[in-house]
Amino acid sequence: MADAGSIARRISPLITGALTSPHTRQLRRWLAEQGRRLRGEPHRVLYFHQVDDPYGQLVVQVLPELAARYDVELVPHLVAPPSDAAAPDRARLAQFARRDAADVAPGYGLAFPAGAAAPDPESVELATRTLAAAIASGAFVSVAARVGEALWSGDRERLRSVVEALGVADAAAARVRVEEGTRERERLGHYLGAMLFHGSEWYWGVDRLTHLERQLRALGVQREPSRTGFLAPRPDPSREPAPPSVAGARVALELYASPRSPYTAIVMDRVRELTRRLPVDLVLRPVLPMVMRGLPVPRVKLIYITLDTKREAEDAGVEFGHVADPVGRPVERCFSLYPWASAAGRGFELVRCFTHAAFAEGIDTGSDAGLRHVVEAAGLSWTDARQHLDREGWRDELEANREQLLALGLWGVPSFRVLGPTGEPDYATWGQDRLWRVEQEIRRRLGAARAVASGA
Numbered sequence: 244m245a246d247a248g249s250i251a252r253r254i255s256p257l258i259t260g261a262l263t264s265p266h267t268r269q270l271r272r273w274l275a276e277q278g279r280r281l282r283g284e285p286h287r288v289l290y291f292h293q294v295d296d297p298y299g300q301l302v303v304q305v306l307p308e309l310a311a312r313y314d315v316e317l318v319p320h321l322v323a324p325p326s327d328a329a330a331p332d333r334a335r336l337a338q339f340a341r342r343d344a345a346d347v348a349p350g351y352g353l354a355f356p357a358g359a360a361a362p363d364p365e366s367v368e369l370a371t372r373t374l375a376a377a378i379a380s381g382a383f384v385s386v387a388a389r390v391g392e393a394l395w396s397g398d399r400e401r402l403r404s405v406v407e408a409l410g411v412a413d414a415a416a417a418r419v420r421v422e423e424g425t426r427e428r429e430r431l432g433h434y435l436g437a438m439l440f441h442g443s444e445w446y447w448g449v450d451r452l453t454h455l456e457r458q459l460r461a462l463g464v465q466r467e468p469s470r471t472g473f474l475a476p477r478p479d480p481s482r483e484p485a486p487p488s489v490a491g492a493r494v495a496l497e498l499y500a501s502p503r504s505p506y507t508a509i510v511m512d513r514v515r516e517l518t519r520r521l522p523v524d525l526v527l528r529p530v531l532p533m534v535m536r537g538l539p540v541p542r543v544k545l546i547y548i549t550l551d552t553k554r555e556a557e558d559a560g561v562e563f564g565h566v567a568d569p570v571g572r573p574v575e576r577c578f579s580l581y582p583w584a585s586a587a588g589r590g591f592e593l594v595r596c597f598t599h600a601a602f603a604e605g606i607d608t609g610s611d612a613g614l615r616h617v618v619e620a621a622g623l624s625w626t627d628a629r630q631h632l633d634r635e636g637w638r639d640e641l642e643a644n645r646e647q648l649l650a651l652g653l654w655g656v657p658s659f660r661v662l663g664p665t666g667e668p669d670y671a672t673w674g675q676d677r678l679w680r681v682e683q684e685i686r687r688r689l690g691a692a693r694a695v696a697s698g699a
Contacts, residue, residue, distance in 0.1 A: 252567035256605025263553040263564035275442035286315040291322045291428045293436025294371045297344035298448040303387035314464045319383040320424030329434040332654045351475040370394045375412035375420040449475040480682045492664040492692035495524045499658040503532035505552040507657045508602035510675035511595040527591045528644040565605030573609035583631040592621040
């Protein structure tokens with residue numbers, strides 16, 4: 244008799260397939276648009292701003308141009324930080340966000356100070372009161388970037404001069420603004436700052452702004468339809484010619500991955516393709532899924548991640564959507580085969596095929612039939628695999644990978660570390676939407692090695 248988990252994995256692909264279907268998305272959008280028309284409302288984009296969120300500082304830099312390009316009403320809200328359940332490793336998240344915002348800003352044509360420290364509570368409150376007053380006066384879009392620039396500069400006197408020029412709301416009134424914005428964000432079904440909401444969909448930061456722009460254009464609200472460029476297109480270094488290789492100059496790419504991660508599932512093929520285009524040595528460092536490491540994933544977060552992953556997968560041209568969640572025993576069985584597959588040079592392929600089966604094909608990877616499909620798709624023998632299935636001895640390697648990930652200031656997957664050539668410092672980042680930065684960094688290092696070799 245099938246256990247409850249197996250039954251759920253068989254039903255789940257039907258549910259997630261319907262949830263992530265482009266037809267379902269179009270229906271949600273159509274219903275939202277019909278509701279807007281019946282209410283006689285303008286096209287409206289809500290923006291939820293957490294004052295001390297670095298990603299919010301990137302968003303507010305593009306809001307004036309967003310309002311100029313599209314015939315929409317921009318409605319800003321101030322919000323509190325996410326709950327502990329939605330941000331289970333808050334200290335690392337805050338530290339990484341500052342580093343990451345500075346790292347990606349140039350690629351988007353934006354600015355964020357490198358090495359920025361967390362703003363002190365007094366400065367955050369001052370900025371919050373200023374932005375609350377700006378919302379009340381209708382000036383948020385035009386002044387938010389200026390306030391944020393002063394806040395993140397770390398210069399309290401500079402912030403005070405900006406505040407004096409713009410004015411502040413009463414502290415109690417500002418708190419009410421934050422409470423109201425936080426409740427509205429929760430009512431609409433989200434938990435983060437730097438979020439844009441339109442119709443029925445959420446868009447995180449400048450990284451998802453192109454998705455929003457496509458929808459606004461589909462609705463015909465672009466003021467100048469002849470303008471084809473987007474406000475913050477994601478850079479794509481893969482379109483550039485491969486740099487010439489240099490003898491002895493090797494770059495290693497470590498990929499920290501979990502076979503239960505939707506974002507890992509949609510990056511595996513692209514990582515493999517990158518290593519085929521560039522002289523890179525790929526090292527897979529698997530880790531247990533967050534939920535199997537005791538880190539919670541609230542339902543609202545899981546739904547958003549699933550829908551967001553589908554949009555990102557479509558942009559990347561990879562399959563995603565029929566999900567048979569492999570959490571628990573299926574993941575453990577996969578990892579029991581990992582040492583054997585890795586020794587055969589097929590460790591990456593085993594995990595890649597497992598994620599594809601679980602998140603694109605809707606295969607019950609907890610069953611022998613499902614796992615056999617994975618093993619054989621990875622180019623391995625199921626007969627041989629059965630000799631290693633369900634063995635222990637793999638947990639120490641995954642724990643060592645987890646500790647290394649934490650030492651890099653990261654905790655989520657997929658994460659990346661670029662090493663070499665000799666003399667270059669390590670570069671580490673997190674997220675399938677940071678693969679472009681990983682490739683940029685690899686190309687930069689190869690180019691630097693070429694320059695040194697030519698100079699020699």
